[in-house]
Amino acid sequence: MSAPEVKKVGVSELEDIEHQQPQLLANDADEEFGxxxxxxxxxxxxxxxxxxxxxxxxxxxxxxxxxxxxxxxxxxxxxxxxxxxxxxxxxxxxxxxxxxxxxxxxxxxxxxxxxxxxxxxxxxxxxxxxxxxxxxxxxxxxxxxxxxxxxxxxxxxxxxxxxxxxxxxxxxxxxxxxxxxxxxxxxxxxxxxxxxxxxxxxxxxxxxxxxxxxxxxxxxxxxxxxxxxxxxxxxxxxxxxxxxxxxxGVSDETADAAQSSQVAGLRMALTDWKVWCLALALTSMVISLSFNAFFPTLSATMGYSRTVTLLLCAPPWGFATLVAFAVTRHSDKVGDRFWHIAIPLVFGIVGFVIAASTMNTAAHYVSLFLMAQSYAAFITFLAWVSNSIPRPPAKRAVALAFINAFSQLGNVAGSYVWPTGWGPSYRYSYAICIATNGFCILVCYAFKRHLEQLNRRFEKREQEEGLPKGFRYLT
CATH class of the missing domain: 1.20.1250.20 (MFS general substrate transporter like domains)
Structure with a gap:
């Protein structure tokens, strides 16, 4: 494909390439490997x-x-x-x-x-x-x-x-x-x-x-x-x-056309609204996860010594690791992304509400576990980003880098969500986390509905043209 033709590659054409992915792979033989x-x-x-x-x-x-x-x-x-x-x-x-x-x-x-x-x-x-x-x-x-x-x-x-x-x-x-x-x-x-x-x-x-x-x-x-x-x-x-x-999902010959221009990949990534939607949702989620950087401070509000405070930080993250691994594995198994993001975030909101409502030691420690497990949503979201970015590889690479970099604005903002003056209750901080968590869930739901519409369009095309089942977005 010549350089002028590269500029004509649009989102709809890339989705067509994705849609044809199973047919392309089905024609690949394994004879060279025996x-x-x-x-x-x-x-x-x-x-x-x-x-x-x-x-x-x-x-x-x-x-x-x-x-x-x-x-x-x-x-x-x-x-x-x-x-x-x-x-x-x-x-x-x-x-x-x-x-x-x-x-x-x-x-x-x-x-x-x-x-x-x-x-x-x-x-x-x-x-x-x-x-x-x-x-x-x-x-x-x-x-x-x-x-x-x-x-x-x-x-x-x-x-x-x-x-x-x-x-x-x-x-x-x-x-x-x-x-x-x-x-x-x-x-x-x-x-x-x-x-x-x-x-x-x-x-x-x-x-x-x-x-x-x-x-x-x-x-x-x-x-x-x-x-x-x-x-x-x-x-x-x-x-x-x-x-x-x-x-x-695309042969080298097909991908070469889109890879021939990194500028074209940048343009396609920044003009695809799905990239901006994912970046916005991830940024909002990252703000809600800002408690991570202040976890020892939040643990210290329970009134224990500095050494005990640091030791108490470990169990919630051990629990979060187990939950994240289980959630991401189950998400892959059933082919679902949204609910495996939304549910951990909802439990995170419950943790924020508990922490904001009481300074009881036991309840506060339980809230730390609920907050930490919400990282399962973050890990599942990263997989969703990779699943949802159309080809070619040049666009995908730029899109992933852009979403990741843009979301760090959430970390910049999150660094100011936990000022000492709001402690030890940090009610305002928890309120911000609840709001950003909720906003992320709403954006993800809108994104899920859009992907479902695209999948229905693929299905309709298959029925009209008599094609076998092809590419589907994970929702």
């Missing part, structure tokens, strides 16, 4: 190799979130006092990380695509954010802490770690549990060592651990199939490449 049964055996072997190597991403993901959220734990042990923070300065320290994240999301995707070596790019980024996290421990004022948190956002790249898999996404929840346990040990045992405050040791140790894991990851992480050598046979490389084509 037949269907032999391909299944080879595929299982390939997946085992991939799982072993990619399991390090779970560790990376956990450390990623720990580095991002350690300021909240440090707040309990003199972080604000030592840096002489006042007013909204602590909240600004949290929000500035997401500014760097937003600015670098798309450029980072472009650089990774240009390099074609995730095994080098991701660990190097990880080393940089680990070093920056360490530097936070030597800051002495608001400006120093602000700059380190800002540049940490430049290198925190979640989308490159495969958030579409439930297991990996649950790493973010596990990190909240492990992070508070690790922080509890460091803050309780390292205060005054070598003349440094406990909160400084928190940044030193967790940053150093991140750097160490990053160095190991260079030798473990795989690259793209075409550039992975030594640990894959030629036939396994071919199968891996074919699986990627099948996952995209």
């Amino acid at each position: 037949g269907t049964e032999e391909r299944k055996k080879l595929e299982k072997k390939l997946l085992r190799k991939l799982d072993l190597r990619l399991s390090i991403l779970i560790v990376i993901y956990i450390l990623n979130y720990i580095d991002r959220n350690n300021a909240s734990a440090a707040r309990l042990r003199g972080f604000e006092d030592d840096l002489h923070l006042k007013g909204q300065e602590f909240n600004t320290l949290l929000s500035i990380l997401y500014v760097g994240y937003i600015l670098m999301q798309v450029p980072s995707n472009m650089l990774l695509n240009y390099m074609g070596r995730p095994s080098i790019y991701l660990p190097c980024c990880m080393m940089v954010w680990g070093m920056i996290s360490c530097l936070t421990g030597v800051t002495t004022n608001f400006i120093g802490a602000l700059m380190t948190r800002f540049f940490l956002g430049f290198w925190y790249k979640r989308s490159e770690l495969g958030v579409r898999t439930a297991v990996l996404s649950c790493g973010s929840l596990i990190s909240n549990a492990f992070g508070t346990l690790i922080a509890s040990g460091i803050l309780d045992g390292m205060d005054g060592r070598l003349g440094h405050s406990a909160w400084r040791w928190l940044f030193f140790i967790e940053g150093a651990l991140t750097i160490f894991v990053a160095a190991c990851a260079i030798f473990v992480l795989p690259d793209f199939p075409s550039t992975s050598h030594g640990w894959l046979s030629a036939l396994e490389v071919r199968l891996a490449e074919k699986r990627m084509v099948e996952d995209v």
Whole structure:
């Protein structure tokens, strides 16, 4: 397809390509792998190799979130006092990380695509954010802490770690549990060592651990199939490449036309209202999930010591991990997205209502469990985004990066939802979370109804033209 023709590719044509996906895949033969049964055996072997190597991403993901959220734990042990923070300065320290994240999301995707070596790019980024996290421990004022948190956002790249898999996404929840346990040990045992405050040791140790894991990851992480050598046979490389084509749902020849222009992909993504709808819903949800960054603070309102407070943070996130894994697995099994997003969000609203209504210790702790489990909706939503973005790959890549970056505005806003002046009840904060949660559910419902209309259009076309059942959006 020539360059002028690329500009003619529209949303309806891309949906037609998606609609024809089963027919395209049905014509693909597996003779080169020795037949269907032999391909299944080879595929299982390939997946085992991939799982072993990619399991390090779970560790990376956990450390990623720990580095991002350690300021909240440090707040309990003199972080604000030592840096002489006042007013909204602590909240600004949290929000500035997401500014760097937003600015670098798309450029980072472009650089990774240009390099074609995730095994080098991701660990190097990880080393940089680990070093920056360490530097936070030597800051002495608001400006120093602000700059380190800002540049940490430049290198925190979640989308490159495969958030579409439930297991990996649950790493973010596990990190909240492990992070508070690790922080509890460091803050309780390292205060005054070598003349440094406990909160400084928190940044030193967790940053150093991140750097160490990053160095190991260079030798473990795989690259793209075409550039992975030594640990894959030629036939396994071919199968891996074919699986990627099948996952995209369009042959290379078809996709090349749309991929020939990144500008065309950007234009198609930004002119598709579904992209904006998903971005708006996710942003609203992220605001409601802002309690995550202040979880130790909310736990502290129950009146226990600082060490016990951090230990109490772990069980809710352990529970949330189990719920998220169950919800996402069931969502995939039944092919539903909306209800598996809405129901956890509703339970989250119940948690917010309980927390806003009473300061009873038992009730308040139960509310933390209900809040934490609402992350199951977030993980399911990420899968819905991937399911709902039309081809070509150029548009899909830009759309995913844009939605992810746009939603970080919710983290920027959420950093100011929990001012100290609203504590210890934080009723206004919970009210904001209830409102944004409810708005997200309404937007998701409207999106679900639209996808149902598109599916009915596909079904009508199949009946009129006598075609077999083809592509359907997951609703």
